[in-house]
Structures are given as structure tokens and as C-alpha cells.
Amino acid sequence: MSSLVHEIRNQLAVAVANVEAFRDGVLEPTPARLTAVLNALHQVDILLREIPRGEPQR
Amino acid sequence: MTQTASRTVLLVDDEPAVGDVLEQYLRNEAFSVVRAADGPGAIELFERHRPDLVLLDINLPGLPGTEVLRRMRSVRDVPIILLTGRVDEVDRVVGLELGADDYVGKPFSPREVVARVKSVLRRTERREQPASSNERHVGAIAIDSLAHEVRIDGKSVTLTPTQFKILDVLLSHVGQTLTRDQLLERVSADGDVFDRTLDRHIANLRARIEPDPGSPRYIITVFGVGYKMVEPS
CATH class of the missing domain: 1.10.10.10 (Winged helix-like DNA-binding domain superfamily/Winged helix DNA-binding domain)
Known part of the structure; x- marks a missing residue:
């Protein structure tokens, strides 16, 4: 459970850092970077499905 | 180390999509950046480039980040900021065992990371050069x-x-x-x-x-x- 949460945070870190960089004009939102963000969000979705039902949510 | 010289940050993260962002924010603030993606690489660059500060993901392939930190500290008392997805575990790690200077939980704002880098550098440079007497x-x-x-x-x-x-x-x-x-x-x-x-x-x-x-x-x-x-x- 804790490693699942950890991996979700890692994927969110990819998305958050990149989108913030796009907003600040620090990095260009190239197709490759947008794809990386999208993939990270897909990973979050997949990981969330692995959280067992009935488990207390944190 | 003078106030105007470019400071070197060693950035250790195995996720290039995060590393790219942090590197660019740091470069925009006139830092030099060297990067490693695993523990052994981090130790090697640490010895070669003598960074002024290390940004270290504690969850690393090759060598645990905690071990990387310990080895760096045994060489030189360099300021170290941990990047971590496990904020719940890090208080103990930072405070008691390893003496990292700060930590940032994932996901983080890259602006926030840069602010922490500057703040830790200000603090540690004061520590090295007491204001009243040298x-x-x-x-x-x-x-x-x-x-x-x-x-x-x-x-x-x-x-x-x-x-x-x-x-x-x-x-x-x-x-x-x-x-x-x-x-x-x-x-x-x-x-x-x-x-x-x-x-x-x-x-x-x-x-x-x-x-x-x-x-x-x-x-x-x-x-x-x-x-x-x-x-x-």
C-alpha cells in the first residue's frame, strides 16, 4: 500500500512539475513533454485501480 | 566561494521528466547543474564536481539514497535537500539519522524547490562564515x-x-x-x-x-x- 502511494506521488510529480514549467514559460510544452505528462496521469489512474476496495483511504 | 560565483547543484533523480524541469528552473536562476540518475553515478559526480548543494531523491536504483547521503557527508559537509515520495518516513531520516538540511515531498512545485535551495545555501553559508568574527x-x-x-x-x-x-x-x-x-x-x-x-x-x-x-x-x-x-x- 505504501509503495503504491509512493509510486502515485512519483507519477504526479512528473505531471505537476512539467505543467508548472509550461505555465511559467520555463519549458516548452513540446509533444514529447505533453505525452510524458499524459502517460504519468494514465499511470496514476492505473495505480489507483490497484488500491484494494475497503482499504482505508489516506 | 563568493556571492557572485555560479553555484553548482548536483541533481540526483532517476525520473528524467522531473529532472529536466528542475534543471531548467535552476539554470534560469544561474545555477550550474550536474545530474545523476543512480547512486553510484551520484557519488562519482559528487567527487568530480564538488557541488555546493545536492538535491537527492532518496528512492534510487543502485544504492539507497540514504547511503548516498551518508557517503557524501563522510567526504564533505555539503548541504543536502532530499526529494521524497514518502514524507511520512522522512522526518525521522532527516532529523535524527542523517542530518539532511531540508526535504521536499513529491509531488512538488519546482519554484518551491528552487526557493528551498536558495534558502539552504543562505543558511549554510552563514554557518560557514559567522558574521561577527571570522x-x-x-x-x-x-x-x-x-x-x-x-x-x-x-x-x-x-x-x-x-x-x-x-x-x-x-x-x-x-x-x-x-x-x-x-x-x-x-x-x-x-x-x-x-x-x-x-x-x-x-x-x-x-x-x-x-x-x-x-x-x-x-x-x-x-x-x-x-x-x-x-x-x-
């Missing part, structure tokens, strides 16, 4: 590393630049044994001091500062390891 003492020896002066019992002593550097480093670690490698690393930024000449520099330094260079009271040889500066008893 003079440090051990026994009868006083050294002022900014004015580049050494006095013994108030009397000025002339040292060569290398002798001064060795004394400066030893005096920053009173009571602590420094290995020959650690001494060379800290003294020889320009590669001008070599292993085989270190002992001679130490002998010459003892001749200048020890009351009896034959039986040193300040710079003690730790056989098979290195040297130690002690308060004379």
Missing part, C-alpha cells in the same frame, strides 16, 4: 581564514598557502580524524597537492605551529588513517 581558535592558535592570518599567542605566523589551507581545514574539524583523501580533497582544489607531499606539508606546518614539532600537541597522526587536530591538553 576568527577560530584551538589552544593558542588563532586563524582568520578571510584575512588569511594565523597567530600563536597573539604573535603573527607566516605560512605558505598550502600550509594555511591544511591548518584551516584541520581547524574546522577539531577532534575529528580526517583521512588523507579527505584532506587532499579539501586542500587541493587546484590539484596542486599530491598524496606523497601531504606528509611533508604537515611536517612543515608542525615546524611552524607546534611548540615541539617532534611530539605534536595540535596535529596528531592517526596511523593508517590520517590526521586530527586536537585541543592541546
Whole structure:
């Protein structure tokens, strides 16, 4: 459970850092970077499905 | 290290999509950035580039981040900020065991990371250079590393630049044994001091500062390891 949460945070870190960089004009939102963000969000979705039902949510 | 010189940050993260972002934010703030993606690579770059600060993901392939931190600290007291996805575990790690200077939980704002980097550098540079006095003492020896002066019992002593550097480093670690490698690393930024000449520099330094260079009271040889500066008893 804790490693699942950890991996979700890692994927969110990819998305958050990149989108913030796009907003600040620090990095260009190239197709490759947008794809990386999208993939990270897909990973979050997949990981969330692995959280067992009935488990207390944190 | 002057205020205007470009500072080097060693960025250790195995996720390139995060590393790219942090690197660019840091470069925009005039930092030099070197990057490693695993523990052994981090240690290698740490030794090669002598960074002013390390941003370290504690969850690393190859070598645990905690071990990377411990090894870096055994070489040099460099400021280290941890990046971590496990904020729940990190308080203990940072506070008690490893003495990292700060940590940032994932996901993080890259702006926030840069702000922490600057803040930790400000804090640690103050720590290295106390505002009121730059003079440090051990026994009868006083050294002022900014004015580049050494006095013994108030009397000025002339040292060569290398002798001064060795004394400066030893005096920053009173009571602590420094290995020959650690001494060379800290003294020889320009590669001008070599292993085989270190002992001679130490002998010459003892001749200048020890009351009896034959039986040193300040710079003690730790056989098979290195040297130690002690308060004379």
C-alpha cells in the first residue's frame, strides 16, 4: 500500500512539475513533454485501480 | 566561494521528466547543474564536481539514497535537500539519522524547490562564515581564514598557502580524524597537492605551529588513517 502511494506521488510529480514549467514559460510544452505528462496521469489512474476496495483511504 | 560565483547543484533523480524541469528552473536562476540518475553515478559526480548543494531523491536504483547521503557527508559537509515520495518516513531520516538540511515531498512545485535551495545555501553559508568574527581558535592558535592570518599567542605566523589551507581545514574539524583523501580533497582544489607531499606539508606546518614539532600537541597522526587536530591538553 505504501509503495503504491509512493509510486502515485512519483507519477504526479512528473505531471505537476512539467505543467508548472509550461505555465511559467520555463519549458516548452513540446509533444514529447505533453505525452510524458499524459502517460504519468494514465499511470496514476492505473495505480489507483490497484488500491484494494475497503482499504482505508489516506 | 563568493556571492557572485555560479553555484553548482548536483541533481540526483532517476525520473528524467522531473529532472529536466528542475534543471531548467535552476539554470534560469544561474545555477550550474550536474545530474545523476543512480547512486553510484551520484557519488562519482559528487567527487568530480564538488557541488555546493545536492538535491537527492532518496528512492534510487543502485544504492539507497540514504547511503548516498551518508557517503557524501563522510567526504564533505555539503548541504543536502532530499526529494521524497514518502514524507511520512522522512522526518525521522532527516532529523535524527542523517542530518539532511531540508526535504521536499513529491509531488512538488519546482519554484518551491528552487526557493528551498536558495534558502539552504543562505543558511549554510552563514554557518560557514559567522558574521561577527571570522576568527577560530584551538589552544593558542588563532586563524582568520578571510584575512588569511594565523597567530600563536597573539604573535603573527607566516605560512605558505598550502600550509594555511591544511591548518584551516584541520581547524574546522577539531577532534575529528580526517583521512588523507579527505584532506587532499579539501586542500587541493587546484590539484596542486599530491598524496606523497601531504606528509611533508604537515611536517612543515608542525615546524611552524607546534611548540615541539617532534611530539605534536595540535596535529596528531592517526596511523593508517590520517590526521586530527586536537585541543592541546
